[in-house]
Amino acid sequence: MRAEANEVEEAIRGELRLMDPTVRTSRAEARQLLDPEFVEVGASGRRWSYEEILAELPEMPGNSEEGPRYVPSGMTGVALAPGVVHLTYETTLWCRLGEEAGWRMYYHQATPVPSQGD
Template sequence: RADYEAMMDEDFWEVGASGKRYSREFVLAVLEERRRNPVEERWETRDFHCRALGADTYLLTYTLRQDARLTRRATVWRRAPQGWKIVYHQGTLVQEA
């Protein structure tokens, strides 16, 4: 869990493909559960783009296919003294079979 925590800014939050808002603590708990009980999934990513939003802030966008589910993803990263931190993440549903 320490690895995930180190990557996330203290005020991180996420909007999932469902439209629900998730707190940092909720996302950390989900990631830890996935680490403890891995499930083999086929994920394909493509169309990566990175755009500077400010001196130390960047927007990373990409497309993620999880089986028949297609989403567009956006993650805001900020450079901090401790390294790069995720500030915000969002998934937007494109199509679902």
């Protein structure tokens, strides 16, 4: 069970790194965290490929220490299989590509979340 908990913790660390403005503005750093077959479905419903997200990420919200930042709450995860972790707060799937490559985000779905008053 501890191995599964470690995998979830590693995926959460990767998720949080992708929210860091210094990573968002560095294609090289973001590339280390995204699977080459990465897919995202944005809050607008737009489907983003690996190359599209790497090209646009530096210009997207959350790319500045002074500007709005993503702050997740209630993030949890479950190991679906060895080397595959599903994180929830917004749907995200992480896969391990081996020891040297480490964990990479494979799929992300940006889901609009209503405010608590809605």
